[in-house]
Amino acid sequence: MLVAALAISCNRHSGTFVLLKFQGQVAATHPIHSIKVNLQFSGRTDSTTFQAPNGGDIVLPTDATLQIGSGAGELEVTADALASDSSELATGSGSGSVTSGQTSTIVVHFGGESYDGGSDGSTKPDAGADGAPDFPVDVSTDVADARGSNLDVSMSDSATLGAGGAGGLSGTGAGGAIGSGGAGPDARNPDVSGGAVDTGAGGSDGGTAQLSLSSTVLDFGVVAVGSTSIPLNLTVTNVGTAPSSPLVVFVNDGRHFSVLQDHCSGAVLRPGDNCVLAFTFTPDALGSLQTDGSIGPAAGTTAKFSLKGTTPAGNAALSMNPTTVDFNLIDIGNASSMVFTVTNNGGGDLGTLKILVTGPRLSRL
Amino acid sequence: MNDQCSAISLGNGSRCNFTLLFAPTAVGQVSATLAVQSTSGAITTSQASGTGRDYVQLSIQIAGTGKGSVSCPNVTCQTGTPCSVSVERTDSTPFPQIDLVAKPDSSSQFSGWSGGNCSGTGTCSVTMDSAKVITANFDLRAAQPGLADVRAP
Numbered sequence: 001m002l003v004a005a006l007a008i009s010c011n012r013h014s015g016t017f018v019l020l021k022f023q024g025q026v027a028a029t030h031p032i033h034s035i036k037v038n039l040q041f042s043g044r045t046d047s048t049t050f051q052a053p054n055g056g057d058i059v060l061p062t063d064a065t066l067q068i069g070s071g072a073g074e075l076e077v078t079a080d081a082l083a084s085d086s087s088e089l090a091t092g093s094g095s096g097s098v099t100s101g102q103t104s105t106i107v108v109h110f111g112g113e114s115y116d117g118g119s120d121g122s123t124k125p126d127a128g129a130d131g132a133p134d135f136p137v138d139v140s141t142d143v144a145d146a147r148g149s150n151l152d153v154s155m156s157d158s159a160t161l162g163a164g165g166a167g168g169l170s171g172t173g174a175g176g177a178i179g180s181g182g183a184g185p186d187a188r189n190p191d192v193s194g195g196a197v198d199t200g201a202g203g204s205d206g207g208t209a210q211l212s213l214s215s216t217v218l219d220f221g222v223v224a225v226g227s228t229s230i231p232l233n234l235t236v237t238n239v240g241t242a243p244s245s246p247l248v249v250f251v252n253d254g255r256h257f258s259v260l261q262d263h264c265s266g267a268v269l270r271p272g273d274n275c276v277l278a279f280t281f282t283p284d285a286l287g288s289l290q291t292d293g294s295i296g297p298a299a300g301t302t303a304k305f306s307l308k309g310t311t312p313a314g315n316a317a318l319s320m321n322p323t324t325v326d327f328n329l330i331d332i333g334n335a336s337s338m339v340f341t342v343t344n345n346g347g348g349d350l351g352t353l354k355i356l357v358t359g360p361r362l363s364r365l
Numbered sequence: 366m367n368d369q370c371s372a373i374s375l376g377n378g379s380r381c382n383f384t385l386l387f388a389p390t391a392v393g394q395v396s397a398t399l400a401v402q403s404t405s406g407a408i409t410t411s412q413a414s415g416t417g418r419d420y421v422q423l424s425i426q427i428a429g430t431g432k433g434s435v436s437c438p439n440v441t442c443q444t445g446t447p448c449s450v451s452v453e454r455t456d457s458t459p460f461p462q463i464d465l466v467a468k469p470d471s472s473s474q475f476s477g478w479s480g481g482n483c484s485g486t487g488t489c490s491v492t493m494d495s496a497k498v499i500t501a502n503f504d505l506r507a508a509q510p511g512l513a514d515v516r517a518p
Contacts, residue, residue, distance in 0.1 A: 224377055318375075318409040320401055327387040327415030329455060335388035339367075340411060342383070342401050344375040351404030353370050355383060357413075358398050 018075060018098055023061040024090070024110035030083035031057035040076040041098070049082075059291075060110060062254035072099045079108045207241025209269070211295060211303040220281035220309030224346020225317075229281040229309060231260045236277065236295050236303065238269035245297055249277060253291035257281055257307045264295060281309035286317060286348065317350060319343050370401060389417025392454045416455050423450040423463055423491060424498045426480075431473025431503030437465045444470075444503070452493045465489040465499060473503040 022035060035050045035058060050058070058081075076095040080088050092108035214235035223229045238244050249265045251257050261278035269275060283289060288310040296302030311317070320342050327336045344350060367384035375381055385399065396414040425435050425448045432444040442448030454461055466488055467475045475486050481499040483489035491497050 226377055317407040318401060318403060320399070320409040320411045322411065324412045325385070325414070327413070329416050329418045330387055330389050332389050332391065332417050332419045335386055336415070337384050337386045338413070339382050339384050340399065341380050342370050342375065342409065343380045344377055346377050348377060349405070350375060350407050352372050352374050353381070353401055353403050355368065355371050356400040356402060357385075358400065 018077075019063060019105045020077065020079070021061060021063050021105060021107045022058075022079065022081075022092070022110065023107055024092070030085075030087070030089060032060070032081045032089060033057060033084040034082045036080045036082055038078045038080075042073045057252070059253045059255050062252075072097070074098075075104070075106070077106055077108060079110075081110050207271070209238050209242050209244035209271075210240030211244065211247075211269075212237045212239045213295070213303050213305055215305065217306045217308065218279060220307070222346075223281050223283055223309050223311060225283050225286060225311050225348035227282070227346060231278040231280050234277045234279065234305060235274050236264050236269070237274040238271055241271055243271070244269040247275070247295055248297065248302075249293070249295050251279070251291060251293040251307065253289065253307075256283055256289050256309075257291050257293075279307055281307065283309060283311045284348075286311045311346060311348075317345055317348070319345055375403075385413060387413070387415040389415065392417050392419055392457045392460075394456070418453065418455045420451045420453055421493050422496045423452050423493065424496075425449065425465065426498065426500040427503065428479075428500050429473075429476060429502040429504050431469055431476075431505045433467060433469035433473050433475060433501065433503040435465050435467050435499075435501045437463050454493060457494075460492055460494045463491045463493060465491060465501070467501045467503075469503050472505055474506050476502045476504045478502070 020037065036047060037050065038047045039045065074095060075098045076093075078091065078093040081090040081092075083089055090110040092110045094106040094108045096104055096106050098104040214233070214237075218232045218234060220229040220232060236247070246266045246268055247264045249259065249262060251259060258280050259277060260280045261276070264275040264277050267275050277295075281289075288308065290306060290308035292304060292306055294302040294304045320340055322338075322340070325338045325340075327338065330336050342353065367382075370381040370383045373381060389395070394414060394416040396412065399411040399413050400408055401410075402408040423437075425437070425442045427433065427435060427442065427444045427448075434444065435442045435448070437450060440448065440450050450463070452461055452463060465478075465483070467478070467486070469475045477486050478484055478489045479500045479502065481489065481491045481497040483491065483499060489499060489501075491499060
């Protein structure tokens with residue numbers, strides 16, 4: 001009973017984990033609403049669909065962690081980026097060897113911008129004349145803990161495609177979707193917990209887990225474009241009366257908001273226990289950014305939080321000092337000068353500068 | 366204007382300097398908005414102002430057979446003493462105006478102004494749009510018969 005073991009040991013390395021790194025871009029005008037992942041592992045097939053909290057859009061790059069039970073073998077992954085109407089925006093695939101007790105990383109690169117439409121009118125990536133995929137898939141094995149990922153979903157080691165909520169990953173059903181997940185054991189194998197998301201919610205004492213966050217909004221303030229903020233911590237505490245399920249940490253916008261430290265993903269919090277997440281903000285353009293995140297599930301719900309930050313926006317990207325100057329009385333025939341300093345306060349690449357002097361009688365200045 | 370900013374690309378956290386020179390060529394206050402704009406659209410502004418100043422001479426002469434004085438703010442010119450006033454000009458709208466008042470002594474009478482667009486015997490208001498020369502004319506009074514000179518017929 002893998003998940004139960006996880007719940008007791010809190011040891012992520014007791015199973016087989018895969019860190020899926022979704023990268024690239026989708027050129028379509030529609031945002032990514034969900035990513036459907038199809039898995040083939042040890043002769044089994046399964047699928048799950050990742051969705052952002054609150055039905056928001058998914059911003060690439062983003063990560064997902066899968067627990068695929070235990071064992072080693074070749075894992076094949078295909079992923080479909082889907083619009084809100086379930087139309088396919090882009091496809092990626094990858095495969096690699098996974099090993100029990102380790103976290104293998106598979107990079108799936110979406111490349112919607114490379115769609116050529118093809119002679120068949122397909123919107124899928126062109127396989128090219130050599131039949132090789134257009135979008136490179138990198139596979140590497142990383143023995144490090146994968147708890148820095150943004151998405152996390154578990155699949156029981158006996159899971160097969162089945163009805164949502166019964167066991168394992170089951171598409172958009174409750175079994176594998178982010179933030180939900182099946183609670184009950186697989187109907188075909190009562191010894192295997194399904195979904196690994198609500199195991200603790202129905203503890204032996206009949207209590208429930210309840211997650212409390214130290215803050216629901218982490219505000220990174222003003223951060224220069226291209227710079228990374230100081231980390232902000234988020235403490236997650238189980239204030240309930242039963243152990244939590246293995247926690248899933250999700251940040252919608254993994255491009256600008258990163259999980260620097262993650263002691264929560266996969267952890268099972270006993271009542272009163274807590275874990276800490278540390279986030280950073282790295283803006284790559286001027287403006288304000290905000291994203292949603294969630295941690296859960298506990299008692300079938302997730303604890304939601306927001307991350308936000310801004311850059312020296314607009315004109316604030318440039319500053320000039322002094323902002324006012326009065327030369328006072330200067331006799332005709334004499335002159336006075338003042339040095340002005342212009343500073344790029346983190347506006348990134350602002351292009352070239354020019355100086356303009358405007359106003360009445362400016363010829364005198 | 367020493368300029369190390371124009372046409373450069375300023376990196377994050379970087380600074381550049383330029384020098385603004387104020388060399389007035391006319392009297393009065395001027396102001397301007399100084400803007401530094403990047404091709405990306407970022408802009409920062411500063412306000413600059415200054416006042417051009419000069420001094421012009423107001424020369425006061427006293428002429429005629431009589432005696433007297435001419436007073437204006439801060440100075441009084443007496444008969445027989447060359448007199449001039451340096452007038453500070455910091456504004457041209459309008460230029461400063463100086464009021465001159467003539468005062469004859471007991472043996473004289475003020476007969477009027479000349480120069481500087483002044484005339485008559487009242488106060489002379491001189492607009493200092495340029496250097497001016499103003500003359501105050503005093504004449505001796507004609508002898509008046511005294512009571513001791515009045516004799517009974």
